[in-house]
Amino acid sequence: MPPSPSSFEVAIIGGGPAGLIAAEVLSRAGLVVIVYDRMPSVGRKLLMAGRGGLNLTHSEDFGRFVARYAEARPKLEPLIEAFRPEDLRAWCEGLGQETFVGSSGRVFPKAFKASPLLRAWLARLDERGVRFALRHRWQGWDDEGRLIFTDAAGAPVQARPDATILALGGASWPRLGSDGTWADLLAQRGIAVSALRPANMGFLCPWSEIMRSRHEGEPLKRIALTFEGATVRGEAIVTRDGIEGGAVYALSARLRDAIAQDGSALLHIDLRPDLSHEALLKKLSLPRKGQSASTFLRKSAGLSPVGIALLREASPALPGEPGALARLIKAVPLRLTGTKSLDRAISSAGGVPFSELDEHLMLRRMPGVFVAGEMLDWEAPTGGYLLQATFVTGLAAARGVLARLRIPDAALTLKPPSATRQT
Template sequence: MSLLGEPCEALVIGAGPAGLMAAEELARAGHRVILAEAMPTPARKFLMAGKSGLNLTKSEAREAFMARFSGALPRTPGYLGMKEMGPEEVMAWARGLGIELFTGSTGRVFPLGMKASPLLRGWLARLRGFGVELRTRWRWAGFQGGGLVFETPEGARVLRPRVTVLALGGASWGRLGSDAAWVPWLREKGVEIAAFQPANMGFRVSWSEPMRRFQGQPVKGTAIHVGGVVGRGEWVLTQEGIEGGGIYELSAPMRDGAPAFVDLMPDVAEGEVALRLARVPARQSSANRLRRVLGDPLKVALLREWGGPLPATHAEMAGLIKALPLRHEGPLGIERAISVAGGIMAEALTEGLELRALPGFFAAGEMLDWEAPTGGYLLTGCLSSGRCAGRSAARRLGPAPEGH
């Protein structure tokens, strides 16, 4: 293996959404791009996330959209800021790949066919047309001799790119390629990195024996209030706790210690709940009264699990139904999380996502210190940061030579 390595113009490491977008922008600017991916095929996490329906983005006002992003990076001036790729740009980009879209009643945007694979096929075809060279089973193994060394099926290889975009993911879903192996290599080069935490994850609950018969059942028709944010999505009871979209969208403030409360009857005012309780004949047992008012055995079980001992008066019971403490024991492990918080810190980056300690190196996607809920926000953030990093890298290279 030569320490001089193979010269190349632009290198992108990681073929998830952020890396693919960075490669597209570099190639669109006329530069020759090598796209290195550790797994046998690209965008595995993207395809996995799209199995139940690929939620590309969320159609809502940009200010409201951006309010759902948190972490150190979104608080900095000039943050990828969705200046590169917000909801409208994501929709236009997907349509440019020949993907028809529809917007659901909640504003979530999906491909008409719901699946991720047609979009990915169109995207890869576009990249091939731009001349992007995809090298799979090329796992980055760190720096060596002024270059970047890769473990490949043909043995170790070293590349010496003029610019590099790192899009290696965070620390969740390691079996799909995001294993955070890059962290010590960048730290050794002086890149500040905040410790990873789980994001978009479930929470641990030690259920009592009577609750076990409800495991696997969805909780519908509730609202969860956490730190001034309200979620109306469904969630599921599992053997280990609670999971599902209705939990994931609120997982950041819950993880950080904000109290959570469940409104079991979000469309009914508290006074009306008390009246409905009072209208049930006095001869009815407490259990029957609750079943008649709540209309759902699972809601009754949750009320008893998290609210006991139950109050005696209708007014107090109504108050508990409208603000039931959601009692959990902390987030499930990072290996179970959909995404992560933490990563390369804002101080380590320029506005164009170039690493201050490594000129010519850019970073995008979940490597960066930001987080967003599922529901289109997370994927849009990855696409936007990939576009920002790719365009910044292209600017650093300058105009492509004639004949590229």
């Protein structure tokens, strides 16, 4: 007779979305699950993401969706296929949190925040007997292979589970729990870890004092950014030392890598992407009638004060010839000289390469130890892609544990009975 699921104990280290979804899968299967986290509460980064509405996933075509993961697509696509964006929405709604699709195609809970979802989720886990060991900092393994923690008082705590899932996050926003110190612990066990780098972050550029003092915090709306042939429409924000925002994040991986290689990157900003060059040229060819340059640009080209200031950053003496001025407005050059720090990035790149893992996300060198979430070496733009991959890797790692312990999960589902897959 096979062993009962309740005879197995699984340790999940990290109480973010990847760890919590793994705990849900395993507890549904009847295993004893203990979630360890160094913080006093779990889901802190999820709550932080919820301040912006909690972008769960995206509603776009599946092929386009998985293409967002670039080099990691071959590894992530089958995992996402097993738990697609519509499945994540159904799971969320099964917790009593209805979702909606925004005008950009992004998916949000109707509550537009994370706290109701997290409360319902933790209540479900509590009902299923999931235990939480909070204020426990993971210290690696001892010589006998036991997990080592220190508790809130600094006292050592040991555990010898039947399987372990590592879901400690990346290294962005370390005050919320994911500080990246696990990289050294894995390296000590011979596990290769790609260097952790900022992702979906802002960039540094040498603003003039006028730009800093007058326009810090102002948005650049309805713009288009172009770098190395890739163009993204959206918005950005001028910061005291650079630029950030959704459109910037979409190009951040390319910009970051270019700066690492060349020391800087030249970004071009189209301040009026809704107007063709010809249409803009026609507006700029109208008589000025004694208007100042700023007034003329505001009235004829529809530029905001911060947009006009950006033009002057690139060309203090604005071109007088309408054609040259139109070309500048359609492609304002902005030299980026560095990235904002990793601890302020939305997410991080780098981590455990998929080559270190089997098809179940188990470390090849450490049987019984699985890795999920942002610890893995993948990155994606904002727009729901980050959370979707975090959920699916947590789910995949949990199912990997079930496969290793030979516990069937064929009947296991995270969807409510009424949920049906959209085609």
